[in-house]
Amino acid sequence: MNSIIVLGLILVLAILYLIFRVSSLVRVAKGEKEQRVDSANGLNATLFLVFMIVSLGGFFWYSYSHFGSYTLPVASEHGVQTDAMFWITMGITVIAFTIISIIMFVFIYKYQYREGQRAKFLPDNHYLALACTIIPAIVLPVLIFTGLRTWNDITSPASKDAEVIELIGQQWAWTARYPGKDKELGKVNFKLIDNVGNEFGLDLTDNKTYDDFKSLALHLPVNKEILLKIRAKDVLHSVFLPHFRVKMDAVPGMPTHFKFTATKTTQEMRDELSNQAFNYEMACTEICGRGHFSMRFPVVVDTEEDYERWKLSQETWLKQNPDYLKNVPAGLRESAMIKAGLPVQAGVIAVQATTVGSN
Numbered sequence: 001m002n003s004i005i006v007l008g009l010i011l012v013l014a015i016l017y018l019i020f021r022v023s024s025l026v027r028v029a030k031g032e033k034e035q036r037v038d039s040a041n042g043l044n045a046t047l048f049l050v051f052m053i054v055s056l057g058g059f060f061w062y063s064y065s066h067f068g069s070y071t072l073p074v075a076s077e078h079g080v081q082t083d084a085m086f087w088i089t090m091g092i093t094v095i096a097f098t099i100i101s102i103i104m105f106v107f108i109y110k111y112q113y114r115e116g117q118r119a120k121f122l123p124d125n126h127y128l129a130l131a132c133t134i135i136p137a138i139v140l141p142v143l144i145f146t147g148l149r150t151w152n153d154i155t156s157p158a159s160k161d162a163e164v165i166e167l168i169g170q171q172w173a174w175t176a177r178y179p180g181k182d183k184e185l186g187k188v189n190f191k192l193i194d195n196v197g198n199e200f201g202l203d204l205t206d207n208k209t210y211d212d213f214k215s216l217a218l219h220l221p222v223n224k225e226i227l228l229k230i231r232a233k234d235v236l237h238s239v240f241l242p243h244f245r246v247k248m249d250a251v252p253g254m255p256t257h258f259k260f261t262a263t264k265t266t267q268e269m270r271d272e273l274s275n276q277a278f279n280y281e282m283a284c285t286e287i288c289g290r291g292h293f294s295m296r297f298p299v300v301v302d303t304e305e306d307y308e309r310w311k312l313s314q315e316t317w318l319k320q321n322p323d324y325l326k327n328v329p330a331g332l333r334e335s336a337m338i339k340a341g342l343p344v345q346a347g348v349i350a351v352q353a354t355t356v357g358s359n
């Protein structure tokens with residue numbers, strides 16, 4: 001409401017000024033008034049200069065005094081490259097912005113209307129036109145192609161021994177799925193997702209699913225390539241790991257991926273920041289509904305040994321949801337139980353009991 005009043009006021013003032021200006025010019029045209037421009041013109045020109053000094057000074061002062069809040073320690077290999085690209089682009093644009101601002105305001109002041117002074121007719125200037133064409137024609141493609149090269153590098157296929165982890169976004173929580181001992185994620189099918197246990201939509205006819213496990217924190221090994229496979233169950237979400245400079249949308253119906261290598265363990269980052277309470281975290285950066293704020297996911301970067309130890313301590317999804325053994329084809333059941341870490345004998349009895357029960 002307040003902004004509407006302010007806008008209305010500005011509009012009224014602008015219209016009043018236009019009426020005043022037009023009537024003053026009409027008087028000049030009729031010969032009733034000699035002076036085309038009054039003393040306010042010089043004042044306006046000076047005010048432009050003052051505006052330039054205050055705004056540019058404010059811009060540099062604010063950027064300098066708040067510089068720290070725009071930088072975040074980086075903990076990934078490609079993050080160093082993207083940071084460098086960001087600061088090069090920032091440097092170039094700040095230089096261009098400063099030069100253009102100074103030229104614009106100084107020219108307004110310098111070439112303000114003066115009685116008897118005539119404007120110089122300058123139809124074109126080849127050198128100026130060439131400079132304005134060639135400089136951007138070199139700088140912009142260099143920036144764009146460096147960015148494209150880095151992007152292609154990030155999104156190119158991961159190496160064979162990359163650590164594959166799946167991240168699933170849904171309103172309003174993240175879950176991670178790890179491939180287990182076989183290092184391969186089992187097949188999923190969204191049609192198999194239910195609200196009792198199969199939140200991943202695991203296809204239990206695929207023997208790679210039996211040792212997959214779920215985690216409510218993203219554990220990553222340090223100095224090892226990681227391939228994040230990302231999907232969403234309902235609406236758009238976005239994986240954002242700021243310290244690793246990772247950002248990729250989670251799109252329903254269109255799996256995405258991002259590969260990166262973390263370079264600092266959680267403990268190393270705690271030491272670097274002299275803050276033993278520090279933890280990495282992942283956020284959703286897509287406004288995905290009213291619970292969006294709660295899509296915060298803890299991230300732990302371990303040494304390779306700690307990471308392997310943590311993986312071994314995790315229970316497979318099938319072990320946590322033994323009822324789903326009945327969905328495993330009979331011929332695969334025993335190997336599924338072995339792979340899932342279920343006691344074979346007890347498992348068979350459980351399956352028989354549930355199968356009989358459901359009949």
Ligand SMILES: [Cu+2]
Pocket residue numbers: 169170236237238284285286287288292295
């Ligand atoms: Cu979200």
